[in-house]
Amino acid sequence: MPSFDAILIGGGVNGLACAARLAGKGRRVLLLEAKAQPGGGAGTVEFAPGFHVPALAQTTQGLDPRVMAGMGLERHGLAFHPALTTTALSATGDHLIVSGGRAGGPDAEAFAALHRKLADFARVLAPFRGIAPPRLTNKGNEWGKLARYGLGIRALGQAEFREFLRMILINVYDVVQDELTDDRLKGLIAFDTTLGSWLGPRSPNSLILYLNRLAVGADPLLPKGGMGALAAAMARAAQAAGVEIRSASPVARVLVEGDRATGVVTEAGEELRAGLVVSAINPRLTFQRLVGPRHLDAGFFTRTHHIRSRGAAAKLHLALKGVPEFRGADLRSRLVIAPSVEAVEACFNPGKYGEVPKAPVLEAILPSAHEPGLAPAGQHCLSAIVQFAPHSPKAGVEAARAEMLENTLAVLEAHAPGLRALITHAEMLMPQDIEARFGMVGGNWHHGELAVEQMLFNRPLREAAQYATPLPGLWLAGAGSHPGGGINGASGWNAAERILAEGRA
C-alpha cells in the first residue's frame, strides 16, 4: 500500500507549485529534492565570503497568479521590490530608461505604440499559458476554454488580428527595424527577446518569445530577500499545504511495475511508492535516466534526444570592493548592455560554431543596491546574464569560460570605467556549469529550448505534451513542459490541474 498519492521529483519552482496544488486538493504528496534546499533555478548563493547573488535566475517577470494566490505566498512572506526599470546602457553615458512600456528618446511614441500592440497580442495569448496544450484530435480538450481564448484573439479586431497572424512567427529584428530607429531600444528588445533562448534576433519565430515574456509581466521583479527567499516562501507554503519535502534526496530511477510507474528509488537505495510519480525535473533526464529505454518505445525514446536544449546564457558573478559607476546609470535598475540589434545578432553568430562572442551582450543587476546586506558594507555584488555562450565550445569549457569572462569584463569596463579594478572575486558559469549545478540539460533554463517547434503540443514531445507521459502513472510538471520556464510556476500548476482532472491521484 503506497503511503503517498504522488511523489514529486524535483523541488524547483514548478515542482513546488505542482506539489502544493495537489496537496491543497487533499492528496498526500512527497516531494524529493536532490539538493540541500528546494528552489531549483531560484536560489541565493554566497559565491564569495559575504557576497550573495542569485544562484541562477536573477529576476522574474512574475509568478503565475494562480501560484501566487493559490499557495498564499504573500502570507508565507513573499514580497517583491517595485518593478525594476531598465537602463539600456550606452558606452558614452547616453543611457535610455525603459519602464512600464514607456521609453525615452526619439522613439518614445513609436515604442509606446509598438508596446501597446505587442502587449495586446501578449494579453490574448496569456490565457493559453494556463491550460494544458490542446490535443490535435477531437478528444481530450478543454473546448470551452479553447474556444473562448481563440475568440479572444479574433476579438483583437480585423486589422490587429491580421497583424497578429503576420507577426506571430516573425523575427524580432524585422519588427524593430520596421518600427523603431533608436539602436539602444532596438538592442534592448532584441536582447530581451532572445534572453535564455538559442535564437538570434534575426532568427524567424523569435518575436513570440518576447510576447511570452510580456504575457507574464512587462517588467522584471526582484523578490525581497533575494531569489532564495522566493524559494523558501514557496517551500513553506507547500509544507503548509501538507507536502512532505525531503531535501538532499536525489532520485536514481522511477520504479516501473506492471507497465506503470509506481514509485521511485532514491540514490540512497530507498524504494518509495505512490499512486503516481510526477517529474518536475528535465524531461530528457526524466526519460533517459529515471525511466530508461526499456519501459519506453524506441521511437519516443530516440526523440527524447531531439528535445533541443542548447543553453546560450552564461552567468557572471562579481564581488566589488566599491560602488561601480555606469556613467550615471541608476544602480537599482536593470542594466542592459546590448548596443544594437546587430550587436545582439553578432553575439549569436559565434555560439553556433562553439565559439565565444567578442563583445557579449548582457543584463546586470546589483542585488546589493537593493539590499545592502547581500554584500559587506560599502561593497557590492553584481549578477549578470551574459549571452551568447557556446553550448558546445570547440576549445573546451575552460578556455571558453576564460575567454567569455575576459570579453565580458572588457564590455563592462567600457561601460563602467574602473569596474575591473573593483573586482575582488569573479565567477563565470558557462552553460555546462549550469547543467551540472541545476540539472538543466545543455544549460538551457527552460529545460528544453523555448522555440516555436517546441511549444504547445510539441513540448517537450507530442506524446507527453499534456503532462501525462507514455508510461502510465508518470507525469511531467517541469519547465520542459508547456508553457516553459522562467520563475513562474505555470507548468507545475497546469500539470497539477491535469493530474487532478485525469490522474488516479
Add this chain to the structure above:
Amino acid sequence: MTHDAVIIGAGHNGLVTACYLARAGLKVCVVEKNDWIGGAAVSRELYPGFTYSNCSYVASLFRPEIMRDLELPKHGLQILPYEGGAVFKEDGGYLGMFRDHDANRREFARHSKRDAEAYDRYSRDVLRFCRFIRPMLLRTPPDPSTFRPRDLSELMWLGRKMGEMSERQIAETVRFWTMSISDYLDEYFESPVIKGYLAVSAIIGTALGPMSPGSAYVLLHHYMGDVDGNVGAWGYARGGMGSITRALTQSLLAAGGEVRAGTGVEQILVSGGRATGVVLSNGDVIKGRRVISNMDVKRTFLKHVPEAELPGDFVKRVKAFKIRGSSGKLNIALDSAPVFPALPEGAPNIRGDLHFTDSVEKMERAYDDWKAGQFSRDPFQDCMIPTMIDPTMTPPGKHFMSCFVQYAPPKIEGRDWTDADRDAFGQTCLDQIARYSPGFKDRVLHVEVRTPRELEAEVGLTEGNIFQGELTFDQLLFNRPVPGYAQYRSPIRDLWMCGSSTHPGGGVMGAPGRNAAAEVLREMKHPSGMSEAYAVI
C-alpha cells in the same frame, strides 16, 4: 481600343495569367520593358553561339497542370530530368548523388552506413509533408480575418486536410514548418557532408541560413515540385529556361493574346479608384479593363502607382515587405568540359548539381557574411552544366555552366555594389571552383557575373530577390504579400497581382499566375477550364 486585361511583365507568371485569360476569350496584352521576353526564365545568347539560362537555371516546380492546360509541349517545351550531382569536400573527397536508389545508398554509406539507411526514412518523412502542402499551391489562400463564405469554406477545406492527418502527423508538420533545416537534419543524419548536401534546398533563394528556423519549410518549397511525377526531382528545360516562357508566349499568341516588348510601364493609370490601363515610358497609353502586375509588390505599388491612391496601412506594409536579395550568379561559357579530379572517370555526377560546401556550418558562416552586408568569402555555389545533357545550347564539345551563388547582399555594407565589388565577387566564385577543378579558368571563354544589383536592374526584381519576397511565415499563405491582400487583388479595383510576391511564392512554378487568372475569371463568373491539382504519388 481597350483590352480586357493588361499584364505588366512577361515573366513566366505574367504569361501564365495571360494565357489562361486569353484562352478564356479575354483580349489580353502583356507589356514587357525588356526587348526580350521571359523575365527571369530566359535563354539568352550572351556569348556568340552559347545560350545561357542566365537567371533561373533548373525546372521542377513549374506545375504540370499548367503545362497541360496551356499545351506547352505542343509549343515546344521539353523538360529533361538530370542525373545526380556531387559535393566536393575540402579534404579532396566527394559525396555523389545518384538517381539509382541503391547506388545512392552505397554512396551515402561511404560517408555513413547509418545515414545511408536513414536517408530513405528521411525522404519518406519529407514527402509526407509535400503531400499536405501540394494541394494548397493551386488554391487562393483564405483570409482568416473575414467571415466571407468563400474564406470560411476554404478555411474549412484546410481544416479538413488537417483533419485527415493523425495527431502525430499534424504535430510533426507544425514542427517541420517552424524548424531550421540544420536541426531537422541532425535528427536523421551524422555525416557533415550528407547534411551539407541535404540542407541546400532549404537556403536556395532565401535570406536565411540553414540554422534559421523556418528554413525547413523552404526545403519543402524546393521539394514539392516534380519531373513527370517524380516528386522532388529537378530537370532542365531543353534549350534553357527561356524555353518555358517561349512556349508560354507561343501558347498566348495562339490563343489570340498580344505581347509588347521593349518598352516598360511608367505608370499604372488609376481613375475613380479603378485601374484603367498603363502609360508606357514612351508615353503610349494602353487601356485595359483591368491591369495585372507580374512585378513584385514593391515595384508595383511603390514605383508605378500614385501613393495617394493607396491606403496608408497598405503602403506601410508594402514598404516593410521583405525582399532581400541573397544570391548572385555566374554564367560561364566553357571551351571544354571541366574536369573534377575527385570524381572517377565517367562518373555521371558531373551531369547534375555540383557543390563545394561540405558542411552546414560552412553554409551558415556564408550566411553570417551576408548578415554583415558582405558577399560570402567562402560562398555556397550550386553549379550546373546543362550542356552535359542538353545538346542545343552550345556548339558541340563546348559547355555552358550556371553557378548560383549564396550569399550576396543587395547592398555592400549599406552602399550600392560597384563594378569592382562585382568583379571581386566573381573572382571569389571562380577561385572556389578552380580549387576543385584545376585548369578551370583556362577553359573559360566568357563570364557573366550577376549580383543582386544586375538582377534588379535587368529583370526588375527588387533588391535582387529571386522569389519576389522572402518565404517566411509572415509572408506566406494569407500573409503574402500583405495580410488582407493575399487573394491577388489590390486595394485598387481592377488592379491585380500575379507575380511571385503572391501565394505560393517564387521559383519557376507558374502557380501565382494561374491562381491570379483563376481569381479574375471567378470574379467574371467565367469558367476557368483549369485542371484540378494533381495528386502526389
Add this chain to the structure above:
Amino acid sequence: MIATSKTPLDHFRTPLLQTPFHARTAPANRLNHWGPWAGYMTALCYGDSDMEYTAIRNGASVYDLCPMVKYAVRGREAAAYLNRLTIRNAAKLSVGGVHYTVWCDDAGKILDDGTLFRHAEDHYVICCQERHLGWLLDSAEGFEVTVEEITEDIAALSLQGPCSATVLGAAGFDVSALKPFRMARFPFEGGEITVSRTGFTGDLGYELWMAPDQALPFWDHLFAAGAPWNIRPIGTDALNLARIEAGFIITNMDFIPADQALREDRPRSPLEMGLDWMIDWEKGHFTGRRALLAEREKGSDWALIGLEVPGNISAEGSILYYGKKVEAGFITAAAWSPSVKKSIALAQVPARHRGGHDLWVEIYALRELQYVKLMLPVTVVERPFFNPARKRATPPGRV
C-alpha cells in the same frame, strides 16, 4: 565515430551488384531474366518457372538468398535488446534456434518481418527484406549490444524440396536430426557452413549460410551431390508461387513498412496481419506494446485472410466487394496453386469482413488481349493453403 563502408568510388558502374554465386547463376540463367532486388541482380526465372516450381515440390531447388539484408546483434544484452525491439520473445529462442518475428514502430505498426537466428547466448542475426540500421541502432541505446549490418559478409542459398535433406546428406551434411527452426554447423573446405532448417516454401527445406569466398566451391559441391535428384536453381517467380501456397507474407507486397508508407492508413499491425500468435505480452515492454494493447482492446481495423477463388484465373491485383457492390479490401497475392489445384489468394479486408460473408472478387481476366470482368464469390480458408507433413518430419523422409 561514424561507421563508413569501404565501397569503391566507381560503384556506380555496377548499380546492381552480383551476388557471390553469380559466376554460377549467370550461366544457369538461360533466359537471362534478371530483376533488381535490394541492389542486387536476382534471377526471376532461369529457364522454366513451372519446372522450377516443380523442383520445390518434387525434388531439390536452390534459390540465391544473398540480397536478404542481415544484421548481427552481439552483446550481453542481445536478448533484452531484441525483446524490446521485436514482438516475440527472443530470450525464449534457444541457442541454435531460429524464429520468424516482426518489429513495430511506436504505433504498433509493422516495420518489417524477418527471421531471427540465435548463434550464441549473446549473438543473434536478423535477416529481413528492408534496411533498418537507423532504427536498430536507435533501439540499441541503453543496451549493451552492438548492431552491425553484415549483408555482404554472408552468402546464402535456400535449398528447398522433399529431396533437400537427402541432397544435403549426399553432400556430406547429415541433417537427419535437425528439427524445423534449428541450426547445425558443418565443416566445409577449411571453413564452416551453417545449415538452418528454414525456408520460404512451406516445404521441407534448408537455408545454407557461408562466407562469400566459400560460395562457388560450395555451389559446385552441392550441385554435384544433388545431380541424381535433379537439383536446380530457381528464380523468384517459382519461389513466389510456393510462398503463396505456404501462406507467407512479404514486405512491400502484402504490407508496407510503416516508415515507408506515405498514407497514414496504409501501415498494418501484427494483429491486422494475423500475427497476434507471436506477441509475447508477458515478456515486458517492447516497442509498440501499448499501442497494440489498445488495439486489442478496441479491435483492429484490418484483417489478413486466405481465400479460395472459384475457377482457375489468378485474382492478382483484384479488389474485393461485399455484396458485389461495396468495396471491401483487396488481394495482395494470388495464384493458381498447382499443389492444391485451386485458385488461392491472400487478401486484406476491413476487419468486419474477415469472416468472408457475401464477399466477392472482381477479376479482370485477360483472354486473348481482351480483359473480361469476372465477379466471383470467395471463401475464407485457413492458411497455409498447402501444408505437407514432410515439412515437419524429423528425421525427414528419405527420398
